[in-house]
Amino acid sequence: MTVLLYDNPFSGNCYKVRAILALLGTEYERRQMSVTDYSERIEVLGGLNPSLTVPTVVLDDGRPLAESNAILWHFAEGTEYLPEDSYERAQVLQWMFFEQYKHEPAIAVVRFWVAMSPDPPPAEEIEKRRRDGVVALKMLERHLRERDYLVGERFTIADIALYAYTHVAPEGGFDLEPLPAVRGWLERVAAQPGLISIGD
Numbered sequence: 001m002t003v004l005l006y007d008n009p010f011s012g013n014c015y016k017v018r019a020i021l022a023l024l025g026t027e028y029e030r031r032q033m034s035v036t037d038y039s040e041r042i043e044v045l046g047g048l049n050p051s052l053t054v055p056t057v058v059l060d061d062g063r064p065l066a067e068s069n070a071i072l073w074h075f076a077e078g079t080e081y082l083p084e085d086s087y088e089r090a091q092v093l094q095w096m097f098f099e100q101y102k103h104e105p106a107i108a109v110v111r112f113w114v115a116m117s118p119d120p121p122p123a124e125e126i127e128k129r130r131r132d133g134v135v136a137l138k139m140l141e142r143h144l145r146e147r148d149y150l151v152g153e154r155f156t157i158a159d160i161a162l163y164a165y166t167h168v169a170p171e172g173g174f175d176l177e178p179l180p181a182v183r184g185w186l187e188r189v190a191a192q193p194g195l196i197s198i199g200d
Contacts, residue, residue, distance in 0.1 A: 003028035004058040012164035013068035014055040022196045069096040091151045095158040106133035111172030144181035
């Protein structure tokens with residue numbers, strides 16, 4: 001049985017999963033789900049993922065797994081993309097939690113509102129959320145001024161997790177020009193052998 005990914009090409013969270021699978025050379029099947037029409041979610045994902053979100057994967061042994069960063073961790077286990085050192089592993093988790101609590105709720109949501117939502121909220125609400133995203137990007141900038149990657153001076157799934165929505169942040173109206181460390185890091189991540197683009 002091949003890994004099955006319930007996916008959407010616009011979603012940065014789904015991109016994370018495609019990225020790690022591409023880096024590992026893992027074959028998988030994609031089934032596309034809408035991020036604006038949820039009418040099929042219960043029927044398709046109800047028995048696999050209680051939150052009915054994408055990405056959801058069904059592993060090659062038939063077990064389902066949800067939440068993009070949990071899926072990243074699962075596939076990275078035992079590979080070069082997840083450190084063996086316990087402290088560095090904890091740091092990877094630190095950045096993955098940061099991504100889900102501080103970064104994604106602002107940057108991904110604003111990008112969706114601006115670029116895809118059929119019914120975006122008022123401009124002042126978008127701008128308030130965008131300010132939260134700028135704060136998260138400045139945190140990244142401070143951390144990356146003295147290092148090439150987020151953890152242990154090498155490319156890990158922490159970088160994949162944060163790259164996913166950072167590299168498309170301009171689609172949500174975020175200006176990366178004042179963030180040279182972030183821009184340099186984005187270039188280093190994009191140059192990783194085997195890494196796909198979000199449109200792939």
